[in-house]
Amino acid sequence: MKRARPRWGTWSLALAIGVALGLVALFLIPVVAGTATPQAVEPPPAPPVVSPASPTALPPLDPEAPQPETGVLGTRLDGILSSVEPDSTVSASVIDIATGNEVYSRSGAQAGIPASSLKILTAIAATDVLGEDHRFTTKVLLKDPQTLVLVGGGDVLLGSGKDSTAVSGRAGLETLAAEAAKEIHKARADGRLGPEMSLELDDSLFTGPGLNPAWDESLVTTNNIAVVAPLALYGARADAGPKAPRVKDPAMSAATSFAKSLRTALGNGSDAPRLSADIARGQAGDGATELASVSSATLGEQIRFMLEVSDNYVAETLGRLTTVAQGNPGDYLHGAQAVQQKTADLGIRSESLELVDTSGLADGNRVSPQTLADALKFAATSNHAALRDLSYQLPVAGATGTLGARLNAADTRGIVRAKTGSLVDVSSLTGITVTRDGRALAFSFMVHSHHGELAPHKDTLDAAATYLTGCGCR
Template sequence: MKHASQIQRLGVTAVVTGLLLGLLAFFLIPVMASGSAAKEAVEAPVPRVLAAAAATALPPLDPAAPAPVAAMLAAKLDPILSSSPADASVSASVIDVASGEELYSHAGDQPGIPASSLKVFTAIAATQVIGEEHRFTTKAVLRDPNTVVLVGGGDVLLGAGTGSEAASGRAGLETLARLAATALLDAHAAGETGDAVSVQLDDSLFAGPALNPDWDASLVTTNNISPLSPIAMYGARANANPKAERVGDPGMFAATTFAKALRAAVGSSAGGPQVATEVTRAAAGAQGTELAAVTSATLGEQIRFMLEVSDNYVAEALGRLVAVKLGQPGDYAHGAAAVAQVLADLGIDTTGMELKDTSGLADTNRVAPLALARALGYAATSEHASLRNLGYALPVAGATGTLSTRLGAADTRGMVRAKTGSLMEVSSLSGLTVTRDGRALAFSFFVNTNDRAVGPHRQILDASAAVLTGCGCR
């Protein structure tokens, strides 16, 4: 397969080095106290849950650690995966990271609905094409003596104020307004502006429909997504609260926030121009004199945020930004196609893959668990150092993000890093773990039902991941 051949080309030394570096995320992981372990209806006894906060550390990874025997692993996983209700379909793939060998498959090569596990692909593609140290720039431009244009450059995690240490809200629109006000006042004093200045928004970096037609309309009303714009605050939310409602026009909401702050900053100085707070949209590609600019958290920080909280808006923006970086239109179709193309170019097998978006919200996406497991294994052993950092960004079992209340038992807590996925009638879990013998595994599990439940039968996925972590399987 393409993946295996690429690993072979790296050579034994590169594989071992990449494995050790790429899985540094598993060492000395700080783990917060959790309430109780996820109920495991299949396995018994339930492992003891840690009662107090502690640091969970893995033993040093030994490249010579024995891999699980496939038959022994199947003997442990088959009863769990086959315990699903009759109306549910389950698929799974487990990869030995060091060798690239698939150790277990339960319809693992059959494309299914990945839900938010698909964000792993988006993270890989964005890191590879854009670069983990890249920062997105939002700038204010004086287009003519009477017009200031706010130009969206891809940062959808802007803040309303002066900035934040967090990835969401790192760059502040108030800071941008204050800097722009200083430059605007200087320009006015030099006779380069009029006495009345309007504000416009240039959000032309993205193209096409702002909403994907493959998304169910309920995803908007339930705050899972909003119309896409290359400029937004807090992932298109009304404020910094991670549960705040998403706004209907994220770009205009950000521009109006900026305009009000600019008016306040200019108005505090005598003799400056009058700034209107009503904002209109500018023609694409506004040219002029840059007044000020602010930059986002690094792409790597934004990816960590996206994966930990499973932020759909950030994921969709990153997909479009990958397309733009490759010289393609920044619409949803080109974004999905660009992510798939980057994976193929990296040698990751994309057979049967159909990407309709880059967040996993579309139930028309089709991805095989094998493809996700191979992508995670590729990243962990990649010659690209930035891709090896992907392990740092995944939620930690019993500790962070969407895994903070899952897999909290003593032998899985802090030992599993994985991306969760939940849609109506769909659950997925895709990530990395280390066996009891010190062997790194990549895995992906899907469950699909017809019971109208959101994220059904997660206990099956969690129990399967627990088997991998506790497995000697020799």
């Protein structure tokens, strides 16, 4: 049974003012990409909990700014969103963040295919369950005098080298191998380890099929996804390149890279322990001894990475890790159910929500624009700072991630923050912007076409976001 939306009490006005002041910090973040010159604007006084921000061309938010009039807003948005061909379906929802009022709806409560806008719900669920400071640990255990076990703990952004400052590659397998080699030499000297060793791979944290049957096979061949495992290098890619091909067996690929580094770290002296060439899958068991471990970037950093580049592999991993943290099996079905249930439990409008994955790759997902806009409103007004940080993690118009080359006009660049979504016949745009009057709005736009085009009518969705940003709407 879905939880009813909470009733906002007398504290709502104070919360609205606090939200507006809090969002000042978000929308005053300087944009470093591009060449636009900021105009000097006197920054508003920041409350003690908000660090002062440098002035930019953005107007300050005003908690007393007038809310857009629905008639004016509706007329203009209807005109923009009606420009697509008649056989395409367009739906939209715009929510005033300070009040929670839906100020525009075009079949906003009707569920559609969200594409990667769905990742917003995954980010909220994972953050709420795990916490933004959570890190995932990859371990090497000594199972018996002849057997080492590499145990995946959910870090799919491992690097093949030494520890890195980047999110992808933060925990390096060379570092793990070097630390493990030191302990192996100690164990060898103490007689706890023989001269010959074998390596096992424990990727049992996730269960069930690694590929969701709801995914079209072409998604694998086009490198959008790979078999989902609880450890992988660079999001299951062959190397650190952002467009590098995905590997067929991400966990085994990581284990092979670790074994290579471990052989180097052990040395080739006559008394050095020798590691066999074969790697088998197995489980460490309860009596194994930990030799070494490395930890990932924080969940908050990984979510920013996921949202900015729209990484499907990280999104699918986070769904499984969320349900595992709740004590459930780590398969794709429980992952989707965990995100769907958490969305409802948090009081986000979710009457028509039906999820079959946590990345948005499946065209069987059903999410309404109202749910997505309400999710962003919920996060922005949450009592938990970790959820409020979601607004900072979205791509920035004309500057970062999948919005780096979109909404780059002076009126929108650096102001609109939004998650893009792209599938064949489906395009979505879900984010937050600030109107000309200083009013923060959450929005979600979707279009579903029937012409076999990838991400149709992105320009139409960008035009709608541009209008919202420049809107006086009175």
